[in-house]
Amino acid sequence: MSAPPPAPPARKTSALQGRLAKLGIAREADLLLHLPLRYEDETRLVPIAELKPGAPVQVAGVVEHAEVTFRPRRQLVVRLRDDTGVLTLRYLNFYPSVVKQLETGARIRAFGEVRGGFWGEEMVHPRTQTLAEGSELPAALTPVYPTTAGLAQSALRKLISRALERCDLADHLPDDWRKALRLPGWERSLRHLHQPPPDASLSALDERNHPAWRRIKFDELLAQQISLRRAYAERRQHRAPSLLPSGKLAQGLLAALPFALTGAQRRAVNEIAQDLAQPHPMQRLLQGDVGSGKTIVAALAMLQAAEHGYQAALMAPTEILAEQHYRKLAGWLAPLGLQVAWLSGSQKKREREANRALLASGEALLAVGTHALIEDDVLLTRLGIAVVDEQHRFGVRQRLALREKVDGALPHMLMMSATPIPRTLAMSYMADLDVSVLDELPPGRTPIMTRLVSDARRDEVIARVRDACLEGRQAYWVCPLIEESESLQLQTAQDTFERLTAELPELKVGLVHGRLKPAEKAAVMEAFLRNEVQLLVATTVIEVGVDVPNASLMVIEHAERFGLAQLHQLRGRVGRGAAASSCVLIYAQPLSQNGRERLKAIYETTDGFEIARRDLQLRGPGEFIGARQSGAQLLRYADPDADIDLVEKAQELAARMLAEHPGTAERLLERWFGGRAELLKA
Known part of the structure; x- marks a missing residue:
C-alpha cells in the first residue's frame, strides 16, 4: 500500500488562507459564491x-x-x-x-x-x-475573478473548479417555487457562471442579466430577507418595559410649543407610542428630510418613558449635533420639571461626574450626549428608550452598547436619519425594522433657491455675502478641507477664513472645523447663534443639527467634491426662518461626469427622497445603510434598485420558507452568510 502524499507546508497553506480571507473566503464552500467579474473568450x-x-x-x-x-x-x-x-x-x-x-x-x-x-x-x-x-x-469561456496580491487567476480557477466537485450543490429552493419564478436550477446556474460554454452570451454574462445570474441574485436576496425576518422575530421574544401612553407630559409639551405638529409628525408619534406600549422591544427607524421635525417626535417618545419613571437617552454622532439636541430638549422639558443630563467627551471632570450622578440616582430621567453616553462608567439601569440620531454614522457595536446598559428587559430603540432611504433599500436592507416617514415639512419653512456658480465668479459671490449680512442676515461658507492638499488643490477653511476676513472687514467672520477644541467650537457656534458672528466659515462639521433661523445664505466651496446626500444636508442648514434663502454651489472646472450629475441633481430638486433615489443610482447603497453591516458586504450581487422585482418576490417567499421549510431556510443562510447573519440584528 502506497504512502499518502505529504501534506503541504503549513506556512504555504496559511499564506493561501490569508489571501483567501482578504476576499471573504473562509470555507471551501465560499469559493462557489466567489463569482467572476467578467469573462474572456479564449475558445x-x-x-x-x-x-x-x-x-x-x-x-x-x-x-x-x-x-x-x-x-x-x-x-x-x-x-x-x-x-x-x-x-x-x-x-x-x-x-x-x-x-x-x-x-x-x-x-x-x-x-x-x-x-x-x-x-x-x-x-x-x-x-x-x-x-x-x-x-x-479551451472548451469554456475563461472567468476573471476578483483577486488579491499573491493569488493568481489560475490558482483561483483551480480552487473553484475543485470546490464545484466537492461541495454541496443541493437546490434549497422548492421545485414548484423555482418553476413559478422561471429560474434555472442552483447547480446549473453555478456551473454556467464559473464554466460558461463557448456559445454563452458574453453580454448577458457581463451585464448580469443572464438567467443564471438572476438565480444567484434571487437566492442572495432570499437569504437576506430570511435573516432579517428571523432577527425581527427573535427581538420580539425579548422583554421590554410596556410604556402605555398617559399623555400628561406630552400634552404639557405640546401645549407650550409655538407650533402645531404636521400630519406626518402626528402619524409617527402614534406609531411610536403604540410600539412603546408593547412588551417587546421597539426597533423603529424614523426617517425624514432635513428640517422635517424629527427632534420633537423623539422628545415625545422620550416623555412616554419618563411618564413611567423610566430613563430615556438620545445619542448623536457629533458634539455640535448632540449639543443642539440638548439645548432644544432642555428648553422644552425644563418647564415640565424634568432635568436633562448632558454628557460629552469635552466636559470637565467635575461637570461630567455631576451629570453621571444625576443619571445614576435617577434624578435625571433624560440624557443627551455623544459616544460618552456608552462609556462603562455611565449608569442607565432603568433605560426605557434609546434614541440614536444619524444612526448610519454609528457602528453596530456602538448602537448595541446603549442597549446593553440594562439588565433584564431591553430598552426600546428609535433610530433617526435625515438621509431619506429609497424604497428599494428600505425593502432590502431595512426589512427587519419598522419605519416611520416624515414626508412633509412644517409650515413656514421657506423654499431654498439653489445656484451653480463657476469659481471664476467668486468675487460676485463674496459681494452677495456682504450684501446679505449687511441687511441683517447671516451666511455659511463651507470648505471641504482644513489643510492644504496639493493633490486635490482645494481651498482650505483656514485660507478661506483669512481671505474673507480681509475682504469683508465690515463683517465679523468665524471659523469652525473638526480640529478645534470642543469648547472653542461651542464658543464660535454660540456667537453665530447670537448673531455676533455674521459669516461662519466651516468644514462639514455643520452638516447636521445646526439650526440658526437667521442664516439665509449657504456657500459651498468645491461643491463638485461633495456627495449628493452631503450637499442636501448642508443646504438644509438654511431656509429655517421666514427670509428667502439661497444655496450657492461654487464648482471648479473641468467637471467629471459624476460631478456634473451630482450638481445637476441638487440644482433640479430639493426633495430629499428624489435626491436619495438619484444618489443611489450614482453611488450605490453604502451611504444609506452606513455601518449597519459593520464592514460586511451582505449583498454582493443583487442590486436592490435594478432587481426590485426579485426583492419583492424574495420578501414574499421569506416568510413562507421560514414557516414551511425552516430547515432549508437555515441551510440557505449558512450557504450565504455563515456566521455573518448576526450583524443584521443590530
Whole structure:
C-alpha cells in the first residue's frame, strides 16, 4: 500500500488562507459564491488580418523576431506571424523568463486588447502561452475573478473548479417555487457562471442579466430577507418595559410649543407610542428630510418613558449635533420639571461626574450626549428608550452598547436619519425594522433657491455675502478641507477664513472645523447663534443639527467634491426662518461626469427622497445603510434598485420558507452568510 502524499507546508497553506480571507473566503464552500467579474473568450482564434483595435481577442502564430530595445525606453518587441499577417507584441516590464518564452521560432497563443500603434496593430502586455503539439483550445469561456496580491487567476480557477466537485450543490429552493419564478436550477446556474460554454452570451454574462445570474441574485436576496425576518422575530421574544401612553407630559409639551405638529409628525408619534406600549422591544427607524421635525417626535417618545419613571437617552454622532439636541430638549422639558443630563467627551471632570450622578440616582430621567453616553462608567439601569440620531454614522457595536446598559428587559430603540432611504433599500436592507416617514415639512419653512456658480465668479459671490449680512442676515461658507492638499488643490477653511476676513472687514467672520477644541467650537457656534458672528466659515462639521433661523445664505466651496446626500444636508442648514434663502454651489472646472450629475441633481430638486433615489443610482447603497453591516458586504450581487422585482418576490417567499421549510431556510443562510447573519440584528 502506497504512502499518502505529504501534506503541504503549513506556512504555504496559511499564506493561501490569508489571501483567501482578504476576499471573504473562509470555507471551501465560499469559493462557489466567489463569482467572476467578467469573462474572456479564449475558445477561438482570430486571424491577424481580421483584427480590429479596441477588442480583447486571441491570436496564435510563430515568433518571427524578438528583440529587447532601449529607445525610447527598455522594452521587449516581438513580431508574431500567422498565415494572414504580422502583429507586434510589446512588453514594457518583463522578466528574463518572458524573453526566453518568446524566442524566435516559438509557437504561442497571445490574448490581449488590440490597439493601433505607429507600425500597425499591436498588443501591449498580452497574456501568452507556449503551444505544445496538438494543443487544444479551451472548451469554456475563461472567468476573471476578483483577486488579491499573491493569488493568481489560475490558482483561483483551480480552487473553484475543485470546490464545484466537492461541495454541496443541493437546490434549497422548492421545485414548484423555482418553476413559478422561471429560474434555472442552483447547480446549473453555478456551473454556467464559473464554466460558461463557448456559445454563452458574453453580454448577458457581463451585464448580469443572464438567467443564471438572476438565480444567484434571487437566492442572495432570499437569504437576506430570511435573516432579517428571523432577527425581527427573535427581538420580539425579548422583554421590554410596556410604556402605555398617559399623555400628561406630552400634552404639557405640546401645549407650550409655538407650533402645531404636521400630519406626518402626528402619524409617527402614534406609531411610536403604540410600539412603546408593547412588551417587546421597539426597533423603529424614523426617517425624514432635513428640517422635517424629527427632534420633537423623539422628545415625545422620550416623555412616554419618563411618564413611567423610566430613563430615556438620545445619542448623536457629533458634539455640535448632540449639543443642539440638548439645548432644544432642555428648553422644552425644563418647564415640565424634568432635568436633562448632558454628557460629552469635552466636559470637565467635575461637570461630567455631576451629570453621571444625576443619571445614576435617577434624578435625571433624560440624557443627551455623544459616544460618552456608552462609556462603562455611565449608569442607565432603568433605560426605557434609546434614541440614536444619524444612526448610519454609528457602528453596530456602538448602537448595541446603549442597549446593553440594562439588565433584564431591553430598552426600546428609535433610530433617526435625515438621509431619506429609497424604497428599494428600505425593502432590502431595512426589512427587519419598522419605519416611520416624515414626508412633509412644517409650515413656514421657506423654499431654498439653489445656484451653480463657476469659481471664476467668486468675487460676485463674496459681494452677495456682504450684501446679505449687511441687511441683517447671516451666511455659511463651507470648505471641504482644513489643510492644504496639493493633490486635490482645494481651498482650505483656514485660507478661506483669512481671505474673507480681509475682504469683508465690515463683517465679523468665524471659523469652525473638526480640529478645534470642543469648547472653542461651542464658543464660535454660540456667537453665530447670537448673531455676533455674521459669516461662519466651516468644514462639514455643520452638516447636521445646526439650526440658526437667521442664516439665509449657504456657500459651498468645491461643491463638485461633495456627495449628493452631503450637499442636501448642508443646504438644509438654511431656509429655517421666514427670509428667502439661497444655496450657492461654487464648482471648479473641468467637471467629471459624476460631478456634473451630482450638481445637476441638487440644482433640479430639493426633495430629499428624489435626491436619495438619484444618489443611489450614482453611488450605490453604502451611504444609506452606513455601518449597519459593520464592514460586511451582505449583498454582493443583487442590486436592490435594478432587481426590485426579485426583492419583492424574495420578501414574499421569506416568510413562507421560514414557516414551511425552516430547515432549508437555515441551510440557505449558512450557504450565504455563515456566521455573518448576526450583524443584521443590530
